[in-house]
Amino acid sequence: MGLRRPAARRPALPGTDPGEEAAGASRIGNWALGLWLVLLTAVVVLLDALTGTDPPLIPLLVVVPALASVFCTVRQTIGVACWVTLVGVGSRIASTGSFWDVFFLSGFTVVACALGVVACAARIRHAREMARLRSAAVALQRQILRPLPVVTRQLRAQGIYEPIEEDRFVGGDIYEVVQSPHGTRVIIGDVQGKGLPAIGAGFAALGAFREAAFREGDLTAVADALEDAVVRHNAFSAEQGEAERFVTALLLGFDGSDEARVVNCGHLLPRLLYDGTAAKVPLRVISVPLGMADLGGEARAAESFGFPLGASLVVFTDGVTEARDATGAFYPFDEQLGRWAREEPRELLRALQADLEEFSGGVRRDDVAVLVLTRRPEGCGGLTRLPGTAVADGTA
Known part of the structure; x- marks a missing residue:
């Protein structure tokens, strides 16, 4: 047909x-x-x-x-x-x-x-x-968050993004995918608070990530640059009489090998989909959120985990795991994700979006952001524009 x-x-x-x-x-x-x-x-x-x-x-x-x-x-x-x-x-x-x-x-x-x-x-x-x-x-907000999907040399990123305020395109959750000389760098984060008041801190973190992800060779240096940006934003906000905010974030680095690098700044653990199963990535080092390094006392550290060809990585914000039904029960994310582990990323996202809507009865309590990152074979082109996106640089 x-x-x-x-x-x-x-x-x-x-x-x-x-x-x-x-x-x-x-x-x-x-x-x-x-x-x-x-x-x-x-x-x-x-x-x-x-x-x-x-x-x-x-x-x-x-x-x-x-x-x-x-x-x-x-x-x-x-x-x-x-x-x-x-x-x-x-x-x-x-x-x-x-x-x-x-x-x-x-x-x-x-x-x-x-x-x-x-x-x-x-x-x-x-x-x-x-x-x-x-x-x-809309034009301004589209400059804050890149439309999905995005394809780089190392992976393809697809996702869903639903701000709690339906008449806006950007909320308190952030994400970005950057093709850099050091491989593909990805961030997903959740700014304290919801809606428009949280956009300022999120934009500060995104701007710093876009620059540092390209400039810094070490993923921990990228995290330090984001920390400085959020601290500066909080200082400016305090001068204006606004509340200071922190940002939970997951920074990921992919160089095309069978391992990925990660710095976890107080964010939810990612899930790895491979061979029909879904499992938490067992990260050992979880540091404080961005903007709170002075309270942590320890420098942030990066660690590696296996990311074989054919695997997908699901990263998300707490708008998914903390969604509730009419009785107040939390959404069984891991149980449902296991059911869709063999699905293609696009179908998985559609199923997740529909299931979340049905489970919560259409009542949103927080922004929702989910990215599915899938490895690509070596030798593929760089950052490219897919149907419905505004990204252009290279070929798929």
Whole structure:
């Protein structure tokens, strides 16, 4: 069965933003709007003629422009208002009432219809402003976290990322994959706190990682650079009267061999998927989170663990393990991961995402970040752009 080609999309006009166009678009077509308007008018006129009530029912049509202002464009709302005005004023002129009855009811109809048009224009202006702001926010937030998947010479990184605030793309969890002269460097971390207040510390750690991962040959030196960055950010935050934050993080290094290097800064242990099984990586050295080195008293150390060809490494934040159901029970992550150990990374992530949603009943208590890192055979290309990503450098 062939793939269905997506319908052609009308190109945006030069100088316009697609989000702004969508904000001002109608939710109902002109023909459908005209048909419903004629039918509604016919029903009201017929009921007015059959009941002969006083006051008449036709002036009630003034609510139609108000309804149209919620769903239609300004042009459509003006058309509805003109139609209602013609019907309302025409019916009053044809009536046998006094001049002042006709004058006041006609004036009321005109004013009500005009207010509907004004309300529609205000709604669309506000929607376009919000669309413009959201478009700028999305562009900025996409500079903080790289879209997934990412492919480097040593591995392929796929993942899911779900901030607790659904209307934003970045929360308190961070990740990054960097191709460096020393191999592929990966970080996944969890900033103390949630949502927008945690982004500052996360961005400080990410910026330091992107530079140090390329510059430093030793993974512990990368961790030290991140520590300094978080401490500096906390000092600046304290001057501004904001809370200081720490960051739990897992720093990983892959050079294409059967071993990976890791520095654990108070983060959750990764899981290794190999030969149909899922197991915790038994790390022996776990240091304090970033930003708290002065409390630890010991220098951070790196250690190695086996990462054979064909294996995948699952790294994640506590938004997964601390998800709860309606009874308060924690999500059985290791048990479920073992069920999907033989699945391809993409299918595993889909199953995990769906299972988390069902288990928690759609109630999020923390940001969720999961990366599945899969080894690639030697001789493959470097950092590349995959469908749906914005990464480009080399070939797959």
